[in-house]
Amino acid sequence: xxxxxxxxxxxxxxxxxxxxxxxxxxxxxxxxxxxxxxxxxxxxxxxxxxxxxxxxxxxxxxxxxxxxxxxxxxxxxxxxxxxxxxxxxxxxxxxxxxxxxxxxxxxxxxxxxxxxxxxxxxxxxxxxxxxxxxxxxxxxxxxxxxxxxxxxxxxxxxxxxxxxxxxxxxxxxxxxxxxxxxxxxxxxxxxxxxxxxxxxxxxxxxxxxxxxxxxxxxxxxxxxxxxxxxxxxxxxxxxxxxxxxxxxxxxxxxxxxxxxxxxxxxxxxxxxxxxxxxxxxxxxxxxxxxxxxxxxxxxxxxxxxxxxxxxxxxxxxxxxxxxxxxxxxxxxxxxxxxxxxxxxxxxxxxxxxxxxxxxxxxxxxxxxxxxxxxxxxxxxxxxxxxxxxxxxxxxxxxxxxxxxxxxxxxxxxxxxxxxxxxxxxxxxxxxxxxxxxxxxxxxxxxxxxxxxxxxxxxxxxxxxxxxxxxxxxxxxxxxxxxxxxxxxxxx
Amino acid sequence: xxxxxxxxxxxxxxxxxxxxxxxxxxxxxxxxxxxxxxxxxxxxxxxxxxxxxxxxxxxxxxxxxxxxxxxxxxxxxxxxxxxxxxxxxxxxxxxxxxxx
Numbered sequence: 001x002x003x004x005x006x007x008x009x010x011x012x013x014x015x016x017x018x019x020x021x022x023x024x025x026x027x028x029x030x031x032x033x034x035x036x037x038x039x040x041x042x043x044x045x046x047x048x049x050x051x052x053x054x055x056x057x058x059x060x061x062x063x064x065x066x067x068x069x070x071x072x073x074x075x076x077x078x079x080x081x082x083x084x085x086x087x088x089x090x091x092x093x094x095x096x097x098x099x100x101x102x103x104x105x106x107x108x109x110x111x112x113x114x115x116x117x118x119x120x121x122x123x124x125x126x127x128x129x130x131x132x133x134x135x136x137x138x139x140x141x142x143x144x145x146x147x148x149x150x151x152x153x154x155x156x157x158x159x160x161x162x163x164x165x166x167x168x169x170x171x172x173x174x175x176x177x178x179x180x181x182x183x184x185x186x187x188x189x190x191x192x193x194x195x196x197x198x199x200x201x202x203x204x205x206x207x208x209x210x211x212x213x214x215x216x217x218x219x220x221x222x223x224x225x226x227x228x229x230x231x232x233x234x235x236x237x238x239x240x241x242x243x244x245x246x247x248x249x250x251x252x253x254x255x256x257x258x259x260x261x262x263x264x265x266x267x268x269x270x271x272x273x274x275x276x277x278x279x280x281x282x283x284x285x286x287x288x289x290x291x292x293x294x295x296x297x298x299x300x301x302x303x304x305x306x307x308x309x310x311x312x313x314x315x316x317x318x319x320x321x322x323x324x325x326x327x328x329x330x331x332x333x334x335x336x337x338x339x340x341x342x343x344x345x346x347x348x349x350x351x352x353x354x355x356x357x358x359x360x361x362x363x364x365x366x367x368x369x370x371x372x373x374x375x376x377x378x379x380x381x382x383x384x385x386x387x388x389x390x391x392x393x394x395x396x397x398x399x400x401x402x403x404x405x406x407x408x409x410x411x412x413x414x415x416x417x418x419x420x421x422x423x424x425x426x427x428x429x430x431x432x433x434x435x436x437x438x439x440x441x442x443x444x445x446x447x448x449x450x451x452x453x454x455x456x457x458x459x460x461x462x463x464x465x466x467x468x469x470x471x472x473x474x475x476x477x478x479x480x481x482x483x484x485x486x487x488x489x490x491x
Numbered sequence: 492x493x494x495x496x497x498x499x500x501x502x503x504x505x506x507x508x509x510x511x512x513x514x515x516x517x518x519x520x521x522x523x524x525x526x527x528x529x530x531x532x533x534x535x536x537x538x539x540x541x542x543x544x545x546x547x548x549x550x551x552x553x554x555x556x557x558x559x560x561x562x563x564x565x566x567x568x569x570x571x572x573x574x575x576x577x578x579x580x581x582x583x584x585x586x587x588x589x590x591x
Binding site: 133134137138141145148149152155156158159161162163164165166168169172173175176177179180182183184186187190191192209235236239240303 | 495499502506509510513519522526529530532533536537539540541543544546548549551552555556559562563566567569570571573574577578583586587588589
C-alpha cells in the first residue's frame with residue numbers, strides 16, 4: 001500500500017501527534033486514578049503541553065524550510081501558525097493551573113476534564129495551520145465538541161448545564177451556517193483549498209452564489225469570535241461555565257478562530273476583500289458598542305468579562321479590516337501584525353483577570369460579583385495590585401500590553417482608511433474605563449464587610465504572576481514583540 | 492432534466508427550514524433536528540457541486556460532515572439529558588436562569 005503523501009509530512013504535525021497520544025494516555029490513566037489524586041494528571045497534562053511546545057521548533061527544523069505544506073495542502077506549517085500554536089499551548093497550560101484546585105476540590109472527576117482540554121488544544125493547533133477548508137472545519141469541530149462538554153462539566157450545577165446547552169445550540173448552529181457558506185464557495189470556486197479558492201476568485205466575476213457563500217462563512221466566523229450580532233451566547237456561557245473554563249473560552253478558541261478567520265479571508269477570499277470589508281466594518285462597530293455598553297450593566301464579574309471580551313473582539317476586527325485594505329506606501333502590510341500583538345496582550349490580561357476571579361471564593365457557583373472584591377487591597381495587596389494591572393491593561397492605559405495593542409490596532413485602522421471606526425474604538429475604550437474601574441474602586445475604596453473569601457493557591461498565583469510580568473513587559477518593551485509579530489505574517 | 496440548480500434549490504429550502512427551526516423552536520430536541528437539517532442541506536450542496544465539478548473533495552467532505560454530525564448529536568443529546576435531569580424540561584426558555 002502506498003500513501004499519497006511523503007512520510008516526512010508526519011513531521012509537520014509532530015507536536016499534534018504527540019499531544020493527541022498523551023491526551024489519550026491521560027484519558028486511560030484517569031480511569032484508574034482515585035478522586036483526590038488527580039493533581040498528578042494535571043501536572044502530566046501541563047508536561048504534555050510543554051512537550052508539544054518544545055516539539056514545535058523541532059518539527060519546523062526537521063520538516064524543511066518554512067512555509068512547509070503537508071498532506072496535499074491540507075495543512076501548512078509557517079511562522080503565522082507557530083505564533084498561534086505557542087499562544088494556544090500557553091493558554092491551555094494556564095487554564096490547567098487555574099483548574100487544579102477548582103476541579104480538584106469539586107465533586108467532579110478530573111481526568112476527563114484534562115483530557116478534554118488537551119483534545120481541544122489539539123483542535124486549536126490544527127486550526128492554526130489549516131489551509132484547506134476541510135481540515136479547518138474538522139479542527140474547528142474537534143475544538144468545539146470538547147468545549148461543549150467542558151462548559152457543562154459541573155453537571156449538577158444548573159448554570160453550567162444551561163451554559164453548555166446554549167453554547168452547544170448556538171455553536172452547532174454557527175458551524176452549520178459556516179459549513180453552508182463553505183459549500184457555496186466550493187460550488188463557486190471549484191475547490192476547497194484556500195490557495196486554489198483565491199486563484200479562482202481572482203479569475204471569476206462576481207456571482208450571487210459566491211456572495212452568499214462569503215457572507216455565510218463570515219457569519220459563522222463572527223459567531224466563533226463572539227462578534228455582534230452573533231454574540232448573544234458569550235455572556236451566558238462565560239457566566240455559567242466553571243471559571244477556569246470561562247477563562248479558557250475567552251482566549252483559546254478566540255485565538256484559534258482569529259487564526260482561521262485571517263487565513264480564510266486573506267489567503268482564500270483575499271481577492272474579494274473590497275466586497276466583504278464593509279460587512280466586517282459594520283460588525284466591528286456594532287460589536288464594540290454592544291460589548292462595552294453591555295458590560296456597564298453587569299454585576300456578575302464573569303458576565304462583565306464576557307461582555308468585555310465581546311468589546312475586545314470588536315477592536316481586533318479593526319485589525320482584520322486594516323489588513324484587508326492592503327499595504328501602505330512603503331509596501332508594509334499593516335493590520336495583521338497589530339492583531340498578533342493585540343491577541344498576545346489580550347491573552348495575558350484576560351487570563352490574569354480570570355485568574356483572580358478563580359482565587360475569589362464566591363458564595364455559590366457562578367455568583368462572583370463586583371462586590372466580592374470589596375476591600376481586597378487591605379486583605380491581599382499583591383492580588384489587588386495584580387488585578388489593577390490587568391484592569392489598566394484591559395482599559396488600554398500605558399504602560400501595559402493593552403495600551404500597546406490598542407495603539408497599534410487603532411493606528412492601523414487610521415492608516416487603512418477607517419478613521420471613524422478608530423474614533424469609535426477610542427470612545428468605547430473610554431466607556432470601558434467605567435466598568436473596569438468599578439472593580440478597582442471595590443478593591444481600593446470600599447471597605448469589605450466581614451471576612452473576605454479568598455483561596456490561597458500557589459499554582460494560580462504563579463500563573464497570575466506570569467501574566468502580570470508579560471502584561472508589563474509587553475507594555476514597556478514592545479519593540480522585540482513587534483519585530484517578532486512582523487516576522488509571523490501570512491504570505 | 493435535473494440540474495445542479497435543482498439540488499442547490501432543494502438544499503436552500505432545507506437550510507432555510509433548519510435556520511427557522513433553530514430560531515423559533517424552543518424545544519431542544521427540535522432544535523437538534525433543525526441543526527441536522529442544516530448539515531444535510533450542506534451535504535446535498537457538496538455532493539451536487541462535486542458531481543458538477545468532477546471533483547472528489549466534495550464527496551470526501553460529506554463523509555467527514557456526517558461523522559462530525561454524529562458526534563455532535565451524541566454530545567447534544569447528552570447535554571439535553573443532563574438538562575432534563577436538573578430541570579425536568581427540554582425547553583431552553585423554561586430552563587433559562589441567566590439573562591441580561
